[in-house]
Amino acid sequence: MKILTPTQPHIVNPHAAPRLKPLRLACALAAALALSLPAMASLGGNVNSIEQDRARMNASVNVTQTASYDVHQIQSPEGTVVDEYVSLQGNVFAVAWHGPFLPQMSQLLGSYFQQYTAALAAQPHHYGHPPLNIQAPGLAIQMGGHMRDYFGRAYIPDMMPSGVKADEIK
Numbered sequence: 001m002k003i004l005t006p007t008q009p010h011i012v013n014p015h016a017a018p019r020l021k022p023l024r025l026a027c028a029l030a031a032a033l034a035l036s037l038p039a040m041a042s043l044g045g046n047v048n049s050i051e052q053d054r055a056r057m058n059a060s061v062n063v064t065q066t067a068s069y070d071v072h073q074i075q076s077p078e079g080t081v082v083d084e085y086v087s088l089q090g091n092v093f094a095v096a097w098h099g100p101f102l103p104q105m106s107q108l109l110g111s112y113f114q115q116y117t118a119a120l121a122a123q124p125h126h127y128g129h130p131p132l133n134i135q136a137p138g139l140a141i142q143m144g145g146h147m148r149d150y151f152g153r154a155y156i157p158d159m160m161p162s163g164v165k166a167d168e169i170k
Contacts, residue, residue: 042110043154047090050074068161069093076101080150082108085169087161094155094169100148109154112139116154140166 042049050072054061057076064071072084080099084092097103106113119134119141131144132152143152153169160166 042107043092043095043112044156044159045092045110047072047086047092050084050086068164083170085155087159091159093159093161094153096151096153096169098151100150102150109141112154112156115139116141 047070050061054074057074059074059076062073062075064073069088070086072086074082074084076099078099078101080097080101080103082103083096085094085096087093095108097108105116109116115136116134116139119136119139120132123132123134132142134141138156138158139154140157141152141154143150145151155166155169157166
């Protein structure tokens with residue numbers, strides 16, 4: 001048995017490194033959630049929560065109407081913008097975001113957050129931060145960016161109004 005002295009380099013087991021990747025991913029996700037903005041109206045939820053979110057964020061809201069849906073744009077004082085796409089029935093069928101901070105994904109995705117985290121955990125591990133594209137049953141999420149410049153969108157294909165295309169969610 002060889003004893004390492006402080007002057008000798010410590011040799012790391014090369015087979016131990018792959019076990020750290022899920023831990024690093026979990027830590028990065030937890031840090032992103034901890035540094036995220038306050039709650040947003042949830043995907044699949046009701047339009048009534050938007051005013052509560054605006055007040056909590058001390059944010060401004062602008063509403064744009066189209067023939068098939070309304071877009072409630074919430075802009076935080078920090079610069080992050082969240083667009084909530086609301087059907088004429090009053091349901092949030094899509095959300096999109098961009099800005100210097102990630103929105104709080106658990107609040108943004110609501111009941112779809114668990115499906116998102118499961119799909120995220122099933123993604124192959126890559127170095128760096130490649131764009132994310134999740135196409136799960138009943139849920140689509142695309143996101144990317146880097147520190148101080150994040151963007152993404154999530155939508156429920158079955159809830160989208162007739163004639164609305166995914167490309168409209170920006």
